Amino acid sequence: MVPQNVTPIYLTIGNIPKDVHQKPSHHAQILVGYIPTTKLASMENKSACRHALANLFHGCKQKVLAPIGSVSETGVPMMSRDGVWHRCHPIFAIFIGDYPEQALVTCTFNGWCPKCLVPPGQLGEYMSFPLRTQRSVINTYLSADNDLRKFFRTCHEAKLKPVVHLFWATLPLVNIFISITPDILYQML
Numbered sequence: 418m419v420p421q422n423v424t425p426i427y428l429t430i431g432n433i434p435k436d437v438h439q440k441p442s443h444h445a446q447i448l449v450g451y452i453p454t455t456k457l458a459s460m461e462n463k464s465a466c467r468h469a470l471a472n473l474f475h476g477c478k479q480k481v482l483a484p485i486g487s488v489s490e491t492g493v494p495m496m497s498r499d500g501v502w503h504r505c506h507p508i509f510a511i512f513i514g515d516y517p518e519q520a521l522v523t524c525t526f527n528g529w530c531p532k533c534l535v536p537p538g539q540l541g542e543y544m545s546f547p548l549r550t551q552r553s554v555i556n557t558y559l560s561a562d563n564d565l566r567k568f569f570r571t572c573h574e575a576k577l578k579p580v581v582h583l584f585w586a587t588l589p590l591v592n593i594f595i596s597i598t599p600d601i602l603y604q605m606l
Contacts, residue, residue, distance in 0.1 A: 423451035426481055431510055450481040471580050474521055478584035485509060489589040508590045512597045519597050522585075523549070524578040532594050549594040555586050 427446040429438060438445040452474060460466040485507050492504040512522055519531040528537040535546040557575045561568030572579040585593045 420451065422454050424454050426450045426452060426478075450477075452477045452481075468579055471521060471524070471578050472582070475580050475582055475584045479582055479587075482509060482584060482588060486588045509585065509588050510591075510596060512593065514597070514600075516600045519600065521578075522597065523593055524554070524580050524583065525549075526576060526578065529576060531597055551585075551592045551594060554594075555583070558583065558586075 426449050428449045429446040433445050437443045455470075455473075457466045457469055460469065489506055489508050492506045494502050495505040496502050512519070514522065516531075517527065519525075520527055520529070523531040525531045528540075529535075530540060530546075531549075533546045533548045535542075535544075539546075554575075554577065557571060557577060558568075558580075561571050569579050585591050585596075
């Protein structure tokens, strides 16, 4: 039974055959934690509440994924099904979520594409736009130099949500803009 006011986080491995991972009875995923889903009703300023919720989400994800970051490069011994030990390098490879969750994870605003720089008025047009790059986004966040006003101004100019600690910024081999999967209900033509 899932506790109230939380969202579960599941983990799976990438080389499970489709006929196995699509059946919940095969238990191809494991529950690794919960993220609180509070409304922060005590905060009257709506903008501050949205910023606090985004920062809370990223802070919680950072705590949950911290063990992966520490062993991604060094590896960890794991036994395979046939009893053979292997050195495995777990990485954060894919994020599956609906469009609002994608916007939250990539720190983009609603109405903007979480993968590329297409303006909101041109979504759905058959034109190419440059992809977002993780390095440029991280550099945007780092350019504020601990000045809060400059941080908010820089984020606003880059069309990014002001999130203090991006959970994916320190994970090795991660590009969040490539890692998100399309939401079939809304993003597939």
